[in-house]
Amino acid sequence: MFNWKRSSVIISASVFLLTACGGGGSSSSDTNNNPTPDAELTAQQQALTDIANAVIPVLQNSNTQALSLANAIDAYCDEVAVSSANVASTLATAQSTWQAAMTAWQQAEVMNFGPSFDGGNNSIRERIYSWPAKSSCFVDGALVDYDDDTAGFDINSQTPRRIGLDALEYLLYSNDLDHTCSTDSSTTSPTNGAWNIRTDADRSLARCEYAKIVANDVAAQTTALLDDWQGAGDNYFQQLSTAGSTSSRYSSATEALNEISDALFYLDTEVKDMKIAEPAGISADCASTSCPETVESTYANQSLANIKANLQGFLAVLNNGMDDLLEDAGQGNIASTMTTDINAAIANIDNFGTTLVASVTGINEADCTNSTSDNRLEEACALHADVKKVTDVLKTDFVTALTLAIPQSAEGDND
Amino acid sequence: MKIKLLHLALAAPLAFCISPLSHAQSENEASLSTEEAVASSSITSVKREDIYITGGATQIKKQPGSAHLIDQNDIEKFEYDDINRVLSHIPGVNIQEEEGYGLRPNIGLRGAHPHRSRKIALMEDAVLIGPAPYSAPAAYYFPMFAKMEGIEVFKGPSAIKYGPNTVGGAVNMVTRSVPEEDGGRLNIAYGTDAYSKAHLFYGQRTDTWGWLVDGINLQTDGFKDLDTGNDTGFNKSDITLKGLINSDISADIYQQLEVKIQYSDEDSDSTYLGVTEEDFQDTPYRRYAASDRDHMDAEHKQLMLTHYIELDPTLSLTTIVYRNEFERLWSKLNGFDTNTSLSEIFANPNQGINVDFIQVLRGEINSSDLGPDGTLIVGNNDREYVSQGIQFLAHWDPMLLGVAHEFEFGFRLHNDYIERNHTTDSFLMTNGELISDGAATVATTTNKDSTDAIAIHVQDKIRIGDWTLTGGARAEFIDTVRKDRSSSNADDISNEDTVLIPGLGAFYQLTPELGLLAGVYKGFSPVGPGQNDDIDPEESINYEAGFRYYEGAFNTELVGFYNDYSNIKGVCTFSSGCADADIDKEFNGGAAEILGAEITLGYSLQHNDLSYPFKLNYTYTQAKFAESFGSTNPDWGVGDIKSGDPLPYIPEHQASFSTGIVGKSWQNHLIVKYVGERNDTANTNVSPSNRTIDGYIVVDLKSNYKVSKDLHIHASLRNALNKVYVTSLRPFGDRPGIPRQVQVGMKYNF
Incomplete structure (x- = not known):
């Protein structure tokens, strides 16, 4: 409802009072009852150091589990290659190792700041686990590419949907060996022909071999991430703990805390x-x-x-x-x-x-x-x-x- | 002042325009224009000063503020349908082209962000024409320019006469008026991409009544190449009816009543989707398959009653009652069913998962192959707008204490609202086509923003010797309400704003040829409905100073300006890349500074019955944030903005130049437009990271040939050099300017 009374009062009082007009919004000075800046910075830097010390063990565990996963898949593939009776047991081991690796990484999912976040949609995080961006069809396409030209295949140029723990979940758990694409176009190998008409043994081995290099890449990414955090030189741990003072990355500790808060x-x-x-x-x-x-x-x-x-x-x-x-x-x-x-x-x-x-x-x-x-x-x-x-x-x-x-x-x- | 006096007083300005733009016309041009003016009935019986903000061309020379008028001669000379091209002839105007045809212009003045013309007072026949100028200032409706006979741009202190947005200035478009003699015109044209124009108007006039009908249809198949092969153009029609009655010219109190009824519709296949930078290099006019469902369906209706009464030669009152209704349904690709936005995808199309998304947009892979996030969401932004009110404008020109005064008092009672009924549908890209996934339509935004506003302005202009001084103020009382119509339990969000906007201007006639001007006024842009309490209005103090020089066929004007913002405001729109949930959300940007200079030069050389008109305008603008802050506004970029960062989409340099050869029965003109490089966002640390958009030069050619007194043939070559250029990176990807267009046509007066 329009406030006519208010308007009429203001109209009569203000229209001709040009000289009384201010030039913009009012501003107010902040009243600050917070601790002194130095004390606040020290407290924030200590908190950032504590957070870093909590994150690093999570990343270390993730790295350990990822390396174990790579080894488990390697062992599984050895058995698949010779169609041994140990295929099922080594697959089960690979699956349980994948579960451990995934659990370890899921703790790090809420710590997606700093080096794991850098790079946007091609960040280390995305390469390790790109969910919700995941596609079994893209994984199918990538493994056909790999199978067709193993030497020329570059894991680093694969987009996140084709790799990571999400790709490994599909490769290790899906029992259906047929590709999941809506057309054959992305899963037809110039050398080896259409995927679905190849033998089960052939396809199982191809899947396994691709899983192996994906697992190696996941391990490499977790190693790289850990190195970014605590490697020699001006690592991210240093950047965090000196935010607002000597850090070249963070001009204030609040800036770093905001990144961590965003991740939470x-x-x-x-x-x-x-x-x-x-x-x-x-x-x-x-x-x-x-x-x-x-x-x-x-x-x-x-x-x-x-x-x-x-x-x-x-x-x-x-x-x-x-x-x-x-x-x-x-x-x-x-x-x-x-x-x-x-x-x-x-x-x-x-x-x-x-x-x-x-x-x-x-x-x-x-x-x-x-x-x-x-x-x-x-x-x-x-x-x-x-x-x-x-x-x-x-x-x-x-x-x-x-x-x-x-x-x-x-x-x-x-x- | 009776009707004949009005004729004398008002015919001259239109036939012999003396604005910086039209001042340099040759006698040949004037002769041709005068004939056309008769046929096109450019003279109105409504007092022009009340329609033209500038007071008409005669008043511009002594305006104590920067003002420009493009009159019917210029409009007809260049035969433009696109207001973007028309306004490029005026310095200080920032244009951000969008879909190439000017269907949805983005106009800013003196560094005010051009997006959706939301920072300016946009008017038709002195009435606010935006669909809901207070509640939703983004102007998604824009009148067809082909029906205009004049357009004025006002950037100085007198802009405060028209609000609510005074920070940038005002643009007023004047529609064709009822003719002074019976007659009409047929104008038809055909061109590239099946472009066609059919424009017919006819009117009659007696001493006491008159009427006019003015109808236009424009259509084209569009210049973009959609992957599916479908059209990308538009079909737009407009019809305006005017009727007027007036008292006898010998009446003691002269009165006139005019009614204007307008209807228009638009059916366009416009899209917000551009292409990646890489694709732009190879196929700039490509449209990805994912934009196949993008479509705008709009309808606009207008009713205006204008009453003019002249109580005595020094006292007159104009009353306008108006109602504008606008409905539109814009279906367009919103993005993927994921938290990765199209803006992010186009900002880094070669990065990570974005590569996969782009392939789906192109139709190269199916949505089902991408995974759950491969589903494409098409938003149906269904909106209804109403803008209505009554406005009074009184002029009183007394002699007080030996000084001639021109008092002006304006009052406007206004109401507008927007009802949003936004929904989304989901589609799967399947073998290059968008196929519904069968899911039900989902309601996303269902609300209503409304505003009641009272606006009052007073102004006095006095002339003392060679001085012309103007002082005035505008008061706005604005009540806004946002109602969430999706829930009966939701609380309304109400805001009240009261603001007083003063302005002062001075003009000094130093010599008969040279005049000096200076002014200062407050710029203001209100807070929209439904905003958080911490959102402040946009406010600035704007200064300008300069000179005008007129001597014979030569004229020039130089005006420097400095706009000192205490708070610059940003607004989220879908067209700027905002998510549906954030649409119309406002942001404080704190202090900002915009300074610059506007220069116009005009000259006309006469030689052997030929004239060679020459016009140049140049604008320098330095627009920057003046304080550091954390931005959450995608329009500026999300992240830390530092003091000194540039305001996006404001070029530092822009210019236009036109010249021609004009004979007795023919004219040839060349128009060159230059827009300097612009920034997409404030800096490279925000998201999306800033990308500098290259400047460009576009050349247009235009010819007219008078076959007989009543039959003219015209031809134009727009973007004659077929320059490929990026107009915008918003909202999604690189968007091209219109390529070379050939158009030929004829006009027949009857």
């Missing part, structure tokens, strides 16, 4: 919205009651383990540096609340009782809507509520207490 929002946009809400039908991106086909791990059924690892990774950063900053800001209860909620979510995953895809298949829509952390009518929807508890605090109290920004990708509220 993986829990909101990727875990809550994509890994849980979409399969459970909570998200508008799912046009049906539920969308089981959109679970993260479609071949290995490791979606819940991945989410659990994401929560553990988040907890590692929260409780190694961020908590101290919150404490300094007089908001230590934020860290403790988030920790409690994360541990509760992890416990609920441990007690889930089935896979995520089974849980969301045939979901009851009304029960899902009514599910909460305390009223677990549909377990997947309750898990969504568990995680949302954490991300609600992340998006509000957490960033406010630390004067950090919400990343643009998380600004559109999907809740």
Whole structure:
């Protein structure tokens, strides 16, 4: 409703008062009751150092597991090449090693800042694990290319969909040897002919050989990432711990903290919205009651383990540096609340009782809507509520207490 | 002032235009134009000063502010349909071309961001013509330029007479008026890419009434090559009816009432999708298969009632009641069903997973092969706009204390709104074609933004000796509301803005040929509906100073300007690369500085019954942020912007030059336009990283031949050198300017 009274008063008072007009918006000086700049910087740098010290073991573990995976696939391929009786057992070993490698990496998924993030859509992270960008058809195409010209094949020039842990999941878990492309064009080898008419043995070996070089690449990427963090010279650990003073990368410690905070929002946009809400039908991106086909791990059924690892990774950063900053800001209860909620979510995953895809298949829509952390009518929807508890605090109290920004990708509220 | 006096006073400016643009016309041109003026009925009985912001061409020379008028002679000489090409003749105008035909112009003045002309007061016949100028200032509707008989651009202090956006200035387009004598014209043309124009108008006039009908159809198959082979052009029609009655010229109180009814529609296959930089080198006019469903369907209706009353020779009042309705459904590719935006993909098309996405856009691989994120989302941005109100403009020209005053008082009560009913459909690229994936249509944005606004302006112009002084102020009282129509529980978001915008200008006639001008005024652009409380209005203090010189066939003008922004504002639009959820979101950019200089030169050489007109204008603009801040606005780039970074899409240098040879029955003209290099974003550290867009020169040729008094033949060669150039990288990829176009046509007066 238009405020006529206000307008008429202002009209009469102001139209002819030209000299009284200011030239722009008012500005106010900040009142700052924060600690002295030096003390604040020291505290932030200490927090960044603590965070770095929490991230490095995760990356080390990821590297160790990736190297083991490469060895396991190598052993598997040796058996496939001779069609030995050990093919099944070595495949099982390769699969379990892949699970360990994936779990290790999923902790690092919420630590996607610095060297793993550099390079945008061709970053180390994307080369290790490009989900949600994954394509079995592209993997099929790449392995045909590799099989056709092994010597000329350059793993470094492959786009992320063709490589990484997501490609390995398909290569190790898919039992159907036919290609998954809608046409034959991308899976026809000039030398070896169309993929689908080749023998099973031939195709199994080709898949395995391709998995081997992909696993080697994953191992190489995790090694490179670790080296970026702690290698000789001006490594990323140094950059973080000196942010705002001698760091050439970060002109302020807040800038570095913002990058880390942005990475933590993986829990909101990727875990809550994509890994849980979409399969459970909570998200508008799912046009049906539920969308089981959109679970993260479609071949290995490791979606819940991945989410659990994401929560553990988040907890590692929260409780190694961020908590101290919150404490300094007089908001230590934020860290403790988030920790409690994360541990509760992890416990609920441990007690889930089935896979995520089974849980969301045939979901009851009304029960899902009514599910909460305390009223677990549909377990997947309750898990969504568990995680949302954490991300609600992340998006509000957490960033406010630390004067950090919400990343643009998380600004559109999907809740 | 009765009607005959009006004729005398108003015919002259249009027949003998003396703006810097038209001042240098030869007598031959004037002669030809006068004939055409009769046929085209350029004289109106409505007091021109109330339609022309500048007060008409005669007033421009002494305006205490920068003002330009392109009159009917210039418009007809160049036979332009595209306002972008018309405005390139005026210094200080920043144009960002888009789809090549000028369907959706992007006009900025003096460094104001040109995108969707949202920073200027855009008017038709002195009435705001944007679909919802307060609630949604991005002008997705633009009138067909072919029906205009004049256009003025005002950048100085008098721009405060027209709001709400005064920061950049004002553009007013004047439609064809009811003729003074019975008559009409048929203008038809045909050209490249099955371009055709059919324009017919006819009107009658008596002493006490008159009417006009003016209809146009423009269409083309388009110059882009869609991978699917489908058309990329448009079909646009407009019809305007005008009728007027007026009192007897001997009446003590003269009155006139005019009604204007307009309808137009547009059916265009425009797209926002460009191509990668690499593809642009080889196939600049290619359109990827993924844009096959892109289509605009729009309809515009207008009703205007204009009443003019002259109570005595010094006191007159013009009242205009107006209502504009605009509906559009723009279906266009939004992107992939993933968190990687098309902007990111086109920013680095050779990087990582972007390579795969580009292949799908080209139709080279199927969506199903890419994986779950290969599904393409086509957004249907269905919007309805209404803009309506009543405005009064009173002129009172008394002698007070021995000084001649020209008081002007304006009042406008305005309401506008936009209803958004945005949905998306999902498609799969399958063997080079977009096929529905069968999923139901999804509603994305369902809201309504509305604004009630009162605007008042007062101005007094006094002349003391050789001085002309103008002082005035504008007050705006703006109430905005955003209503989320998708939920009955959602709270409305309301905002109130009140602003006072003062302005002062001075003109000093130093010699009969040379005049000096200076002015200062406040620039303002309001906060739109639904914005967060921390969003501030755009405000600036704008200064200008310069001179005008007229001597015989020579004229020149130099004006320097400095716009000191306390807060420059950015707005997210889909066309600038924003996600659907962020559309119309506003951003503070803090302090900014825009300074520059505008130069015009005109001369006409007469020799052996031939004249050789020459016109040049040049604009220098330095536009930069004046404080460092973290930007979340994709228009500027997301990331850290430093003080001193350039404002995107404002070229430092731009110029246009025209010359010709004019005989008694023929004219040949050459027009050269130069736009300097521009920045896509503020710097290379933001996302998308800045890419400098190369400058370009485009040459147009135009010929007219008068077969008989009433029959003229015209031909044009646009982009005669077939220059390939990038107009914009927004929203997605490199977008080309229009290639060489040949057009021939004829005009027949009857």
